[in-house]
Amino acid sequence: MTIRPNVLQMVPYSPGKPIDEVKRELGLERVIKLASNENPLGPSPKAVEAVSMMLTQMHLYPDGAAFQLREALAQKFNLPMRQVVVGNGSDEIIHLLGQIFLEKGSDEIIVGDPSFARYDAAAGLADCVLTKVPLTPDMRLDLVGMAKAVGPNTKLIFIANPNNPTGTMVSRQEVDALIASIPSDVVVVLDEAYFEFASGADDFPNSLDYVQRYSNVVGMRTFSKAYGLAGLRVGYAFVPEVIADAIDRAREPFNVNILAQAAAIAALNDEQYVRDTVELNRRGIETLESVFREVGGTPFSSHANFVMADIGRPAKPVFESLLKRGVIIRSGHVLGMPNCVRVSVGTDEGLEVFVEEFRTVMSS
Numbered sequence: 001m002t003i004r005p006n007v008l009q010m011v012p013y014s015p016g017k018p019i020d021e022v023k024r025e026l027g028l029e030r031v032i033k034l035a036s037n038e039n040p041l042g043p044s045p046k047a048v049e050a051v052s053m054m055l056t057q058m059h060l061y062p063d064g065a066a067f068q069l070r071e072a073l074a075q076k077f078n079l080p081m082r083q084v085v086v087g088n089g090s091d092e093i094i095h096l097l098g099q100i101f102l103e104k105g106s107d108e109i110i111v112g113d114p115s116f117a118r119y120d121a122a123a124g125l126a127d128c129v130l131t132k133v134p135l136t137p138d139m140r141l142d143l144v145g146m147a148k149a150v151g152p153n154t155k156l157i158f159i160a161n162p163n164n165p166t167g168t169m170v171s172r173q174e175v176d177a178l179i180a181s182i183p184s185d186v187v188v189v190l191d192e193a194y195f196e197f198a199s200g201a202d203d204f205p206n207s208l209d210y211v212q213r214y215s216n217v218v219g220m221r222t223f224s225k226a227y228g229l230a231g232l233r234v235g236y237a238f239v240p241e242v243i244a245d246a247i248d249r250a251r252e253p254f255n256v257n258i259l260a261q262a263a264a265i266a267a268l269n270d271e272q273y274v275r276d277t278v279e280l281n282r283r284g285i286e287t288l289e290s291v292f293r294e295v296g297g298t299p300f301s302s303h304a305n306f307v308m309a310d311i312g313r314p315a316k317p318v319f320e321s322l323l324k325r326g327v328i329i330r331s332g333h334v335l336g337m338p339n340c341v342r343v344s345v346g347t348d349e350g351l352e353v354f355v356e357e358f359r360t361v362m363s364s
């Protein structure tokens, strides 16, 4: 058999270490995971209730069109339903965008460096060109550089806003300038996985406004972060109708499962839960920024539910020492940022443990 060589060159996604694995391998009882930007509040009770009510229905296929969920999203965001698509996490929507736009080997995707790794996978799977544009010195996506990188074969530009792993944000003026300076057949994806944490900022460029104004912009969001449903896998996107039509042709017929659809509708209506999440997150960001400064590090300005910081020394040993102490974070060494760590906001108690263990590790 012959596996496509481009597939063999792809690097499998390396997720944050699972809690059970760390407990098992290191014989620890208390393990705190601050590595995957999950919601520390646990799921919304309304989502839990909706899922329990659907359990007896799981012998049935889900609604392949996810009608009720898409209708709820369309109503909430005041967009025609035919411009709303849903996926098995926004990961799937990224994958599908690659599938529908990238054809020839010369087709190109432009991404930030570093940015969210699944964009690279979309290019790798299609065996297309991946152009990575380094961040600005203040660790933000360089939209001027990304616009300059656009060439005749560019099909897609992915803008994670806020960016993962840095947490930094680009402004409305920067997005306006990028869109004005590129050809209108290049699709700009505004990936707003952390929208709910960032949207309070004055000059945050809400993708909805852009999708309404331009025919080449996609806005993408997720239920995995502020809505607390990472384990169920539901993402959604606001898209021009032609893209919705293409995604419908390319996607699996039942891509969002029956429990996920029910939970997402319930979570969407639990506005208090999202407000509580955002408030907890605000406190957590302050705590993280302050401990990073205390140890002489430099946190990057975060608009997400995690903070990345340059800690002024190799992050890998710090990551390993914290792991032995039952705290899982992300080390930047795998992202080409060897002196940086990325830490997700946890519960107040979880962050207290992190702060204590981090101080100990940094002073040793």
Ligand SMILES: Cc1ncc(COP(=O)(O)O)c(C=O)c1O
Binding pocket: 036, 037, 088, 089, 090, 091, 092, 116, 160, 161, 162, 163, 164, 191, 193, 221, 222, 223, 224, 230, 233, 234, 235
């Ligand atoms: C920028 C960004 N986009 C997309 C995703 C994927 O989210 P999900 O597939 O859980 O919806 C993530 C997850 O961490 C992310 O950080």
